[in-house]
Amino acid sequence: MRKLISLLLVLALAMSVVACAATAPAATEATEAPAAEATEAPAADATEAPAALNEPITLGVISPNTGALAVYGAAVTNAVDLAVSEINAAGGILGQQVNVIKTDDQFDPAETLNAFNSLVSQGVGLIVGSVTSGCTSAITGAANEEGVVLLTPSATADSITTADDYVFRACYADSFQGAIAAYYAKSAGYTDVGVVYCAADTYSKGLYDSFAAAAATYGLNIKAVESTASLDVQDYTNQFASMVSSGVQFVYAPYYYDVIGPYIVTQARAAGYTGIIMGADGYDGTPDYVVEGADLTAFNNVYWTNHYDPTDTDPLVQKFVAAYTAMWGSTPNAISALAYDAVYMYKLAIENAGSAEPAAVRDALANPATTFSGVTGTFAFNDVTGTPSKGAVILSFASDGTSVTTKLVDVIKELK
């Protein structure tokens, strides 16, 4: 009996170690028949013949399916499943069906690279992912080396895409997103502003940088800057107390929903800060992460920038929202909309290129004549960096004290 228990223990230990070491391969799952040999090996040797017709096209997906940002992971995989099932039902791309291989990056840059390598070893040449800037920046170099096209739905950090490479994104970049916030501050009549950001996070730091740059352009005066050393910090009271003592009425706080909902907004109000808290697309999903029973009027006067608004009356948006709701039973967030667009961008690029060969798809995507119309707007990659030129929406939270809702404030097509 004793032997048995210790044996079980050793087994459990071994499993926990293995689970840590080998998460990437273990987390890799093919939703449909894995078609490793069907897709062409990534263009390490670009002279190889393109994939034969009628063999399925395989799209790889890298997203944080577990971990702190698992909401985003589900948003991406749900939207990709929807787009792929629509495409396959309509006859596929160039007559070929589309397969999806999903991998999990756990919101961890090291795991992102593992997920990427596992996709490459399965012969995937076209990847949708990853979701966050921090994770995506871990694989952009590898994507260029391997000649694998990487189309991230939502990594907004400027450094993600550079001229002439294999990395693209479906969203706008932080230099635009931060600038919209500064533009909004100026148009709402604020001249003194403050910033609270996370110094250790690519996304938060990138938005702060772009906000600061745009603030200089618009003549805003950044009177107070406070930061946190990690995204695990629970207490933001001191940071906002410093905003109060500097007298600012507009604070830019680029964080994610899991910090905004339970911590930042209520703590800022408790510290005596009553002005505007403005954020970016990371605020998407906050209403599901507020404290029930607390005074939720704290969420009034919170604004954020996003990629699309589900109440938009554009027929493309309404068709997508209806299809997504029918398939998954919930309203799609902006990350879903971007991931959905990313799959259709691949479709358009593959059709224009006439092949799913990564180098050809890359050229088709980078061609400024390729104009894409999707849920998140009509755009082309008309600058060389692989970032589309598109508009943004400004949303705000509204609360009657017991629940928090989102409402559309403004749609900004371009900055003046």
Added chain:
Amino acid sequence: MSTFLQTLFVGLRLGSIYALVALGYTMVYGIIRLINFAHGDFIMVGGYTMIFTVPVMIALGLPLWVSVFLAILVCALVGMATELVAYRPVRKKGTSMTALITAIAVSLLLENLAQAIPQIGPNPKVANKIFAAGGIRIANVTLDWTTILTICISVIVMVILYQFTQKTKIGRAMRCVSEDKPASILMGINVNRTIVTTFAIGSSLAAIAALMYIAQYPKVYTTMGSILGLKAFVAAVLGGIGIIPGAMLGGFVIGLVESFTTSYVSSSMADAFVFLILIIVLIIKPAGILGKNMGEKV
């Protein structure tokens, strides 16, 4: 003045949590000389128990904090199971190093097991508001009732634990086991039962800490115990591990250092200063602030 007060109150708020968690570390260490790295994850277990039982309390019309009793029960069971399944067999065969590594393994195992349960999953959960808002206002700065309550609970727990280990029969048995295991067997003490009891009490403390934690920082996620546990462990070492008042002192020192660094030095340097202070204290006083240097028993 108001900045100073605000910073002080935030420091007390963080410190009260660290102190409460550190008490659990120091309690187990004091008895069996094992640093129970899974203690932080017991807090996660307690947190999730409350997340799932709070709706029941709402349905029954009871105050929400009553769910802590269920959390205490669940945590005590998990703690005892950990001792029986993992620590005891390892302690029998291996050295104290094996036991330490087992504790780390149990910690990771609990985090990953929790994530594998579909009702928990990887998404963080936000707790309901447990205690009413409000508190004492001094110079326009509020010290929350929840913070005051946490400090009071920590003090009460500290006093009870101390009296328990000094005055009761089980408490005396625990101290005997910690001093000399073979001799306590000769004295007719059931060592194994004593250690299991220690784990039950230590894990119940984790449930109380979980209640106070989610009352102030209402987010529960599977890895919440790792950073919290690490800071509390540092607090216990700083105060002198194994010494019950030391854990409280260490907790408040860490909380206050963190808060004052944020306000007066640099808001992103808080953790760096916490660990710098730890190193300095350990250089000057290796046994911790309240610790006494004792020679190794032969």
